[in-house]
Amino acid sequence: MRILDSFPLRVRLTLIYGVWMALLLPALGWGLFTLVKRNLMQSVDAALSASAQAMIDSRASMNDSVMDELLSRLLGERHINTMARVVDLSGKVRTHGQHGNISLPMTSFASQRAEQGFSTFETFERKGKSPFRLLTVPLVFDGRFSGDVIQVGASLETTESALSEIGAVLWFAFPVGLIFSLGVSYYLTGGSLSPVVAIQTAASNLSATDLSTRLPLPKADDELRGLTRTFNGMLDRLQDTFGRLRRFSSDVSHELRTPLAAIRGEAELALRRTRSQEEYQETLKTIQRESVHMTRIVEDLLLLARAESQSVAYSPEFIESQDFFEKVSLAAKSFFQERNILLVVDNQIATQLYCAPGYLTQALLNILTNAAKHSSSNQSVTLKAISSKSWHHISITDTGEGIPADQVDKIFDPFYRVDSARNRKVGGAGIGLSLAMALVRLHQGDIKVTSEPTKGSTFTISIPANPAVNSKLLMEQKVKN
Numbered sequence: 001m002r003i004l005d006s007f008p009l010r011v012r013l014t015l016i017y018g019v020w021m022a023l024l025l026p027a028l029g030w031g032l033f034t035l036v037k038r039n040l041m042q043s044v045d046a047a048l049s050a051s052a053q054a055m056i057d058s059r060a061s062m063n064d065s066v067m068d069e070l071l072s073r074l075l076g077e078r079h080i081n082t083m084a085r086v087v088d089l090s091g092k093v094r095t096h097g098q099h100g101n102i103s104l105p106m107t108s109f110a111s112q113r114a115e116q117g118f119s120t121f122e123t124f125e126r127k128g129k130s131p132f133r134l135l136t137v138p139l140v141f142d143g144r145f146s147g148d149v150i151q152v153g154a155s156l157e158t159t160e161s162a163l164s165e166i167g168a169v170l171w172f173a174f175p176v177g178l179i180f181s182l183g184v185s186y187y188l189t190g191g192s193l194s195p196v197v198a199i200q201t202a203a204s205n206l207s208a209t210d211l212s213t214r215l216p217l218p219k220a221d222d223e224l225r226g227l228t229r230t231f232n233g234m235l236d237r238l239q240d241t242f243g244r245l246r247r248f249s250s251d252v253s254h255e256l257r258t259p260l261a262a263i264r265g266e267a268e269l270a271l272r273r274t275r276s277q278e279e280y281q282e283t284l285k286t287i288q289r290e291s292v293h294m295t296r297i298v299e300d301l302l303l304l305a306r307a308e309s310q311s312v313a314y315s316p317e318f319i320e321s322q323d324f325f326e327k328v329s330l331a332a333k334s335f336f337q338e339r340n341i342l343l344v345v346d347n348q349i350a351t352q353l354y355c356a357p358g359y360l361t362q363a364l365l366n367i368l369t370n371a372a373k374h375s376s377s378n379q380s381v382t383l384k385a386i387s388s389k390s391w392h393h394i395s396i397t398d399t400g401e402g403i404p405a406d407q408v409d410k411i412f413d414p415f416y417r418v419d420s421a422r423n424r425k426v427g428g429a430g431i432g433l434s435l436a437m438a439l440v441r442l443h444q445g446d447i448k449v450t451s452e453p454t455k456g457s458t459f460t461i462s463i464p465a466n467p468a469v470n471s472k473l474l475m476e477q478k479v480k481n
């Protein structure tokens with residue numbers, strides 16, 4: 001098999017097929033040869049039986065000429081190779097046809113069987129001549145064995161030559177058949193492997209800049225069609241991922257360029273001439289504000305990348321849910337107060353929470369600040385926590401501007417912002433929700449959104465309630481990856 005491995009697949013398949021053919025063809029040839037031989041022998045035996053019977057029927061008038069005539073009628077004109085005679089059990093010839101004095105022994109086997117009333121077929125090998133087939137039939141009169149037998153025989157020369165001709169044809173047919181079937185196999189294998197070659201060509205033409213090539217599906221609904229489909233599916237995913245990466249890099253550059261331009265502009269303006277102390281302080285404040293904004297973006301991006309690749313230190317613990325939600329509410333308080341929005345916390349979770357408190361707080365604050373940003377003054381935002389089976393659900397509901405249905409799926413993409421006049425005013429960098437999702441997924445959880453424009457939105461975070469579910473989900477996720 002090692003040697004086979006060094007050949008191309010097409011040659012390997014053809015050779016395997018060839019080995020099968022090399023075993024099958026001789027077996028078929030041998031079967032055919034045996035069948036023909038048996039049929040030929042059966043027809044010789046049938047002719048001998050018919051001759052013997054005809055002679056027994058005309059026994060009363062049997063003499064040399066009758067025997068010869070019967071022989072030529074029954075065994076054909078070439079009766080030079082046939083003989084008929086009547087002998088006793090000791091082998092003494094009583095009467096015979098023209099060629100009946102041929103010297104063939106009366107075997108003890110045939111004479112024993114004759115005494116028992118049975119006929120016997122025997123084949124005698126002769127030196128330098130074709131074998132001879134002999135039928136010995138006991139002559140029975142009035143139900144009693146007369147002591148004589150009638151022997152009818154024929155040379156197997158014709159049978160032998162027919163068989164040797166067939167043998168020669170088979171010997172010739174074997175290599176020709178083998179070569180022909182190898183050729184057909186090589187041709188057909190090439191056709192069957194053409195989709196594989198197409199995949200190979202397409203794969204070698206792919207590049208990171210052009211992942212748009214797709215393979216045409218083979219017509220037959222077989223494994224290769226499945227493989228082609230899988231390959232095309234993989235290209236879809238790769239194209240999607242590369243597209244996201246490209247968009248992500250350009251979004252990052254774009255997002256950082258604005259504060260950088262502001263810092264540079266402020267600095268250049270301040271340096272153009274001597275300024276008052278107040279003016280310098282203003283410039284430095286602007287530079288500080290933009291740097292804080294940039295630092296926030298960079299830190300969020302770093303955490304997002306680490307959370308998505310699961311390379312942050314995630315160490316969940318049991319904490320009192322009441323304490324946890326009080327702390328979250330405290331952290332959001334000033335933001336809500338600045339916007340004159342009421343935060344209502346309704347915690348119905350009776351058990352402890354199993355989470356990494358820092359990461360879950362950050363995810364909740366991102367969603368809470370969004371709810372406040374997209375609500376109007378005097379409106380309220382509700383945080384409701386409930387338990388169901390082995391899950392905890394934390395919903396944050398606002399009655400603000402809502403999200404258009406066609407954009408709900410996109411808001412978790414990094415840098416995605418719903419384009420509305422209000423968003424442009426209040427919006428951040430567009431990383432908040434993608435970071436919240438990555439942090440919740442660290443907990444093996446998920447975030448679902450229901451929203452209606454002008455009526456408001458509900459974001460629901462669901463996380464497993466206990467470590468057993470958590471670690472089972474973690475295992476499943478690892479197996480999937």
Ligand code: ADP
Pocket residue numbers: 366370371374398400401402403411416417418419423427428429430431432433434457
């Ligand atoms: P940003 O930092 O801009 O808030 P996010 O990733 O947090 O980015 O949110 C993405 C977009 O989703 C926002 O720009 C906003 O348009 C929309 N969005 C998020 N939360 C809400 C909400 N509660 N109501 C309406 N729109 C929202």
